[in-house]
Amino acid sequence: MINVDDLIDQSSGAQRRMIYADQAIYEQELERIFGRCWLFLAHESQVPNPGDFFRTYMGEDEVVVVRQDDRSIRVFLNTCTHRGNRLTRADRGNARAFSCNYHGWAFGLDGSLATVPLESEVYFNEIDKNQFRLVPVERVDSYHGLIFGCFDKNAPSLGEYLGDMRWYLDVALDAMPGGTELLGATQKVIIHTNWKLSVENVCGDGYHLGWSHGGALKATQSGDFSGFTVGNSSVDLEGGMSVAGLNGNSVLATLDGVSGYAFYPNPTLALKYLSENRAKAVERLGKLRGEKLWGSQLNLTVFPSLQFLPGLNWFRVYHPKGPGKIEMWTWAIAEKAMPDELKQQILDNELLTFGPAGLFDNDDGDNLSACTVQSRGWRTRQMPVYTNMALGRSGKRVGLPGDIASGVVSEHNQRYFYRRWQEHMQAKDWSEVPQYNLNPLEASDEQRTVQTA
Amino acid sequence: MNSALSKPLEGPVMLAIDKHLALQQQLFLEARLLDDERYNDWLGLIDEAICYRMPMAERRFRKDRSAPLAFGGGRIFDENKGRLTMRVDRLQSGLVWAEDPRNKVRRIVSNVEIWQGVQTNEAEVHSVVTIHRSRIDGEEKHFVAGRRDVWRETAQGWRLVVRDISLDTSVVLDSNMNTLF
Ligand code: FES
Ligand SMILES: [Fe+2]
Numbered sequence: 001m002i003n004v005d006d007l008i009d010q011s012s013g014a015q016r017r018m019i020y021a022d023q024a025i026y027e028q029e030l031e032r033i034f035g036r037c038w039l040f041l042a043h044e045s046q047v048p049n050p051g052d053f054f055r056t057y058m059g060e061d062e063v064v065v066v067r068q069d070d071r072s073i074r075v076f077l078n079t080c081t082h083r084g085n086r087l088t089r090a091d092r093g094n095a096r097a098f099s100c101n102y103h104g105w106a107f108g109l110d111g112s113l114a115t116v117p118l119e120s121e122v123y124f125n126e127i128d129k130n131q132f133r134l135v136p137v138e139r140v141d142s143y144h145g146l147i148f149g150c151f152d153k154n155a156p157s158l159g160e161y162l163g164d165m166r167w168y169l170d171v172a173l174d175a176m177p178g179g180t181e182l183l184g185a186t187q188k189v190i191i192h193t194n195w196k197l198s199v200e201n202v203c204g205d206g207y208h209l210g211w212s213h214g215g216a217l218k219a220t221q222s223g224d225f226s227g228f229t230v231g232n233s234s235v236d237l238e239g240g241m242s243v244a245g246l247n248g249n250s251v252l253a254t255l256d257g258v259s260g261y262a263f264y265p266n267p268t269l270a271l272k273y274l275s276e277n278r279a280k281a282v283e284r285l286g287k288l289r290g291e292k293l294w295g296s297q298l299n300l301t302v303f304p305s306l307q308f309l310p311g312l313n314w315f316r317v318y319h320p321k322g323p324g325k326i327e328m329w330t331w332a333i334a335e336k337a338m339p340d341e342l343k344q345q346i347l348d349n350e351l352l353t354f355g356p357a358g359l360f361d362n363d364d365g366d367n368l369s370a371c372t373v374q375s376r377g378w379r380t381r382q383m384p385v386y387t388n389m390a391l392g393r394s395g396k397r398v399g400l401p402g403d404i405a406s407g408v409v410s411e412h413n414q415r416y417f418y419r420r421w422q423e424h425m426q427a428k429d430w431s432e433v434p435q436y437n438l439n440p441l442e443a444s445d446e447q448r449t450v451q452t453a
Numbered sequence: 454m455n456s457a458l459s460k461p462l463e464g465p466v467m468l469a470i471d472k473h474l475a476l477q478q479q480l481f482l483e484a485r486l487l488d489d490e491r492y493n494d495w496l497g498l499i500d501e502a503i504c505y506r507m508p509m510a511e512r513r514f515r516k517d518r519s520a521p522l523a524f525g526g527g528r529i530f531d532e533n534k535g536r537l538t539m540r541v542d543r544l545q546s547g548l549v550w551a552e553d554p555r556n557k558v559r560r561i562v563s564n565v566e567i568w569q570g571v572q573t574n575e576a577e578v579h580s581v582v583t584i585h586r587s588r589i590d591g592e593e594k595h596f597v598a599g600r601r602d603v604w605r606e607t608a609q610g611w612r613l614v615v616r617d618i619s620l621d622t623s624v625v626l627d628s629n630m631n632t633l634f
Contacts (some may be wrong), residue, residue, distance in 0.1 A: 049520060089513045091623065092519065093514050095522075130474075146583070183522075183524050183527065185509040187509060187527070188623060189627075190625065190626050190627075192628065214546070214548035215548035218542070220543075265536075347524050348528075350527075352531075352536065353527055356529050356625040357529045359515075363551065364628075408578055
């Protein structure tokens with residue numbers, strides 16, 4: 001095992017660059033992070049009907065999420081138990097059974113081995129079909145429509161794993177009756193970067209926005225978005241906050257209740273929806289969240305690799321493919337209660353801004369790739385990189401869980417992300433992983449007002 | 454998907470040879486304008502009513518039984534003239550750092566078929582475009598796509614009215630699509 005004690009220095013906000021390049025560290029991540037954490041698999045809306053399936057990854061393990069006849073969800077490794085062929089080759093679909101292309105074994109939706117060609121002739125009816133069921137993912141649970149899986153039977157429950165992050169997630173997932181749905185096909189892009197660089201770019205890096213995306217901000221004329229300006233010439237730290245210290249989960253938030261839609265070429269419909277439903281959101285979420293967070297630009301990160309941005313309405317998961325490569329999967333996300341016209345606009349706008357040819361998204365890939373390549377040199381891999389902005393300038397805010405820094409330009413969240421990474425990489429198993437919800441919600445605070453199903 | 458690309462035309466009719474050649478030349482000119490980043494000249498060839506589209510690709514079973522997506526799969530490009538102009542504005546803003554130094558780009562337009570369109574002054578054009586992008590150091594990235602165009606003949610020459618682009622990969626193999634097809 002690699003000792004990662006010296007690879008992250010929390011007091012100075014430094015990371016050693018080998019964490020983006022080293023194969024052995026990556027192997028340890030597959031075991032201790034992707035093999036241990038709750039990972040996002042699919043949204044319930046992607047598998048609405050019995051027999052619907054969706055193929056995805058947990059780390060580098062391919063899995064298939066299957067809606068059962070009783071409407072429950074099961075998840076299996078997408079691999080045949082005979083000689084190990086890939087089971088389904090479709091991205092998604094609807095099936096009554098999964099048959100393997102190699103020798104024709106067929107598995108039921110519940111993972112049972114249903115048929116074996118020539119079972120009596122060549123196996124002499126001696127095969128124990130029970131032994132060859134598809135291998136299920138140990139733990140599957142969902143939170144407001146998001147289906148998660150976990151390979152580790154000793155992991156805390158999904159609820160504990162999310163901790164008080166749920167208070168923020170609910171702004172996106174539970175503000176309106178009916179919750180959310182994902183729109184459109186999966187937008188898949190390969191980027192030659194280390195997965196952590198992609199996550200940190202979104203979990204906390206508001207600093208790059210005005211600079212990296214200057215051209216897009218200028219072209220879409222969204223230059224005054226929440227105090228950002230093209231070229232990073234000014235910033236407003238009062239209008240937002242960086243929230244971390246919630247078991248590795250984090251939030252960037254503006255606080256004006258509308259700026260999530262600032263990048264839209266025409267936000268009229270979205271703004272109308274927000275004003276028409278504001279009272280309902282306040283009723284369900286309370287005044288603070290309903291007025292200040294719902295409709296604001298939020299960057300929500302669930303450790304290690306799920307991120308979504310209500311407002312900009314993209315929803316993304318990263319699948320690692322070695323230390324220097326990821327597949328980035330994106331969808332548009334909408335509230336079910338939204339009118340169809342707005343949903344269609346959200347899908348179109350998400351693709352325009354953060355799709356494979358997204359005006360904004362296309363600015364990030366090359367920077368993230370280059371940060372990875374620049375960590376591969378014999379000399380550079382020994383060097384540190386820093387997330388030391390506004391170090392030590394965070395604290396409690398009344399009524400809000402987490403350790404909070406001012407503004408969305410701060411490197412506060414990245415520091416907590418790397419802290420969590422280190423904690424997992426150091427821990428032999430879950431019993432050694434610290435659990436923390438800093439400044440937890442108290443009885444006196446505005447509590448979750450909606451009973452979760 | 455995109456059945457327009459595979460649908461056999463019923464008795465396709467050729468254009469007069471001079472028109473055919475002029476339009477074929479225009480396709481190659483268009484590719485060169487884009488390769489040379491002469492975006493404003495390129496926009497000049499685009500009709501005000503342009504539909505410029507590239508749907509998301511997915512790998513699905515031929516006999517897929519699942520319900521269609523309520524709002525469609527979505528489109529990587531779904532551009533009108535205003536949005537194309539916005540893309541060009543971004544590329545020309547001087548702030549797209551990934552394009553500076555400049556990446557060399559060559560489009561190979563091939564398998565060109567030009568047929569009489571539905572309207573007398575229109576042509577339906579099928580082609581394959583391979584975009585080679587030479588990025589930093591030895592990095593080379595390719596996009597291969599089929600195109601079905603409708604071009605309209607105007608007093609100023611042929612103008613592009615519809616372009617349906619079908620990207621072959623279901624996973625985009627480059628970190629950006631700072632390019633036009
Ligand atoms: S490997 Fe699947 S049936 Fe043999
Ligand atoms: Fe970005």
